[in-house]
Amino acid sequence: MTAIKKSASTVSTVPTVSEYVQRQWGDRRTGLRYGDLALTHHQIAAGAAARAALLTELLPRGVEPHLGVLLDNTPEFPFWLAAAALAGAAVAGINPTRRGPELARDILHTECRVLVTGRVHLPLLDGLELPGVRVLVTDTEEYERLLAPYEGARPGEATLGPVRPDSRFLLYFTSGSTGAPKAAICSQGRLAAAGEALVSQFGTGRDDVHYICMPMFHGNAVIANWAPALTAGATVALRDRFSASGFLDDVRAYGATYFTYVGRAIQYVLATPERADDRKHALRIGFGTEAGAVDADRFARRFGVRLVEGYGSSEGGAAIQRTPGTPPGAIGRPAPGGDLAVVDPSTGRECQRARFDEAGRLLNGADAIGELVNRGPNPFEGYWRNASADAERRRGGWYWTGDLFFRDTEGFLYFAARADDRLRVDSENLAAAMIENILARWERVTGVAVYAVPDPVTGDQVMAALSLRSVFDPSAFAEFLSCQPDLGTKMAPRFVRVLGRLPVTATNKVHRAGLRREGFWEGEGEVWWRPPGAESYRRLSEADATSQLPGPPGGPPARPARDRGGMG
Known part of the structure; x- marks a missing residue:
């Protein structure tokens, strides 16, 4: 040696x-x-x-x-x-x-x-x-x-x-x-x-048990779970790969008190059968992103565990901290030391503060939604051997997150979408995450992803991929939409793809890029649509696709998605 x-x-x-x-x-x-x-x-x-x-x-x-x-x-x-x-x-x-x-x-x-x-x-x-x-x-x-x-x-x-x-x-x-x-x-x-x-x-300490079920090759598991366990002297409990059906058994077996999540992990746990002993465990808190207000509330009611939705750019350039009094749907206020602003990327000017009606609907989304930037010093340490990506993040001396937010008059920040998940319908800017939060209220939904598909004339149309507890009922879905006071007139999905399970990446985030590529032309599941002027949905037929919809780039209209069933 x-x-x-x-x-x-x-x-x-x-x-x-x-x-x-x-x-x-x-x-x-x-x-x-x-x-x-x-x-x-x-x-x-x-x-x-x-x-x-x-x-x-x-x-x-x-x-x-x-x-x-x-x-x-x-x-x-x-x-x-x-x-x-x-x-x-x-x-x-x-x-x-x-x-x-x-x-x-x-x-x-x-x-x-x-x-x-x-x-x-x-x-x-x-x-x-x-x-x-x-x-x-x-x-x-x-x-x-x-x-x-x-x-x-x-x-x-x-x-x-x-x-x-x-x-x-x-x-x-x-x-x-x-x-x-x-x-x-x-x-x-x-x-x-x-x-x-x-x-x-979170006040964790030596006696806590950190359950790590998110993949450790990803920043969430290491930064938000392994690192605080190490600094607190806490115990780490590992699961090879995330398992919704094994989640509660693991939590009990290890005496877990803290866990982190990303993407659709919370939805998958909620989709497991309810048990009389769902609250018999030591778990106190879950910390992560993308659970959504509806699922966080369901999780708290079922398991008695508070989920804290956080925001922290993986690269370290911006962070938002949830504080007491944070309104429902908001992430929180800027963490100490940051100078965060919501700006129009085309002008660099700060966007208007958000205005809401009595139902909580955002009234000025076109003017209030912009990209979150950090205008002050930040700990972003760059990308390995990627000067162009560094420059894109650090434009004009600011850190550009690539995420869309809006900010209310009290300074609370609300996540709207990833920059690539913005939709422009009839000249109105919409945020996918806001529509997803509304659709998640439907009791039949176990998973939802909203994304843009091209409009036949210009701009986008709204498409939603849904995983359900039962078969898709177009009348019940249309009735549900009509009862949502904060669903704007341009937000209702024109197209709905019904899937057994949403496609996800290795970190349980919905694979939106794949869904956008498939649009209404390819992919799994049933595709339903609401024709212009109609109030109800019907199955997308080949005749509809040929006569009403734009074809895929460079070719004639494609055959509608094949039917793989609508059970969730």
């Missing part, structure tokens, strides 16, 4: 992730649970130290200190996060739903010289050209032999150089509507600060 280098000492008031990992040494309380496995904080620190020592030997000198982690949520994932922190390396979370050249591109773009994976994912690497990449397969005897010489390592002994707050720690991919995913940079100091802030916000 070659000599292990001693880390250089640094003086800083800003903590690092490495420091928090080192504090676990000697702590014999349970720090990690995974099925029947239970490890102490000390065992986690010892395992991380061994992996850090191995990493310093495997990474060639003079290269970027990056490793890729292509794993489900097994104990090896937090082991390698902690190991990278100790060694002063950066982890690129590799998405196992990526395939072929796209998967290879993610690994090579982030310059990973070591790739940690398991046997279950080895088929994904078959045939890929990954020059200079050393693959470690965790559930093998060879892996155990590689680690064995470093079993006596102590945290902080083996490093690749000085470990500082500004040391690069995460390279996590954020998807966009076009182009390849961008790898956002997060330093050790920023992640530690994020963990400390969430501990302060």
